[in-house]
Amino acid sequence: MPAAVAGPEIEKLIQLLARLPGLGPRSARRAALFLIKKREQVMTPLTTALQTALEKIVVCKICGNIDTQDPCTVCTDTRRDQSILVVVADVADLWALERAHAVNGRYHVLGGTLSPLDGVGPQDLSIEALVKRAHEPEVKEVILALNATVDGQTTAHYITELLTDANVKVTRLAHGVPVGGELDYLDEGTLSAAMKQRTLF
C-alpha cells in the first residue's frame, strides 16, 4: 500500500529490490527506506556502481566468467597453471574457489548442471566449448569441481565420458569431513567416504 502513501516511484523501487535473492517484500521495504535515508552514503554510490557495472561487465568468451574485460582476468593471467582446467557449474563457484585459493588453474563455467527434471540438457550448458578446450595440447588435467548433488554428479559423469578420447586426466573434488565439522552431525555417506579415503596422519 505505500503506493498511495509514497508515490509509484518508491513502490517500483521496493518491487525491484524484493526480486533480489535474500530479500522478501518486507525486507525490500526496509532496504528502500534505508537507501532513502542514507542517500549520500549508500543510495548515490549504489546507483553509480550499478550504472558502472551495467556499462562494463561482460561475460568472458573463453571461460564464461564475469568480468570487466573479455577475455577475463583469470584467462589472461599467464602466471596460472595452463595445464589445469577447473570445471564449475556457476560463476559463484569460481569465486568461492578463488576466495579459498584452492587452485591456481584456469576455469570453465558450465552455466548450470544437467537436470532432466528441469529440462536442462547438454545443449543448454557450455559443454561443447569445454570438450574443445580439453583437447588443447597444454591442458593435462580437468578438475570437475561440481556440487556433490545428484545433478552435479550426473553432469560430472556425462563430462567424464565425453573426455575419454581427450588426452587429459579427469579428477573430482574429494569427499570427506568438512574442516571444523563434527562427526556426530555428518550423514553416513560422507562418513563412509571419509573413512574410505582416509590419509596417513
Place this chain on the structure above:
Amino acid sequence: MPAAVAGPEIEKLIQLLARLPGLGPRSARRAALFLIKKREQVMTPLTTALQTALEKIVVCKICGNIDTQDPCTVCTDTRRDQSILVVVADVADLWALERAHAVNGRYHVLGGTLSPLDGVGPQDLSIEALVKRAHEPEVKEVILALNATVDGQTTAHYITELLTDANVKVTRLAHGVPVGGELDYLDEGTLSAAMKQRTLF
C-alpha cells in the same frame, strides 16, 4: 577475493549491496551475481528506479513522510480526517499503519524515539513541530502510535506532558492479544493488559 577475479567494479557493487539491511557479505555476492545474470529483467530497471528515486524523493516538510511531492500525498489528501494526528517514530511505521488501513488521519513522523543511552534527545526528534501542529485549531486528537518498548513509551510520556496545554485528546494504541496470537506464547504483561482491557463479546 572476487576483486582479483572479477574486477574492482563488481567488488564495489557487492560491498554496497552488503550495506543493505537483510543482506550480508555472502548474500550480497549472490545478489550481485543475480543482478548481472538478470541484466535486462532486473539490473537495468533497478538502476533506473534508483536514479528516479534519487531525483524525485523528498521529505515532506509538514509531517516528515517520504514522497515524491512536498507536502506529501497524505498531507495534501483532503479526504483525510484533519482532526486526527497520528504520531509515529519512523516512516516505516507510517507505511505499516497505512497498509493496515488502521486510521484515516494525518501523520507526524518523529524520526526516532527518545533514547538517552544512544544520546537521542528531544532536539534530535521532530517534537517542536509536533507541538506546533497539535495547537492548530482543527486538530482534536493526537494518537501516539509508538512502539510498546521502553524508549517508545518514554517518548509517549514526554510528548503527553508537552501537550497538556494543547486542546487535544492524547491517546495511545491498545495493548492486547495479537490477532491470530496464542495465549500460551504471550508474555505476562500483554496477557494482563489484555485481561484488564477486555471488551464485551
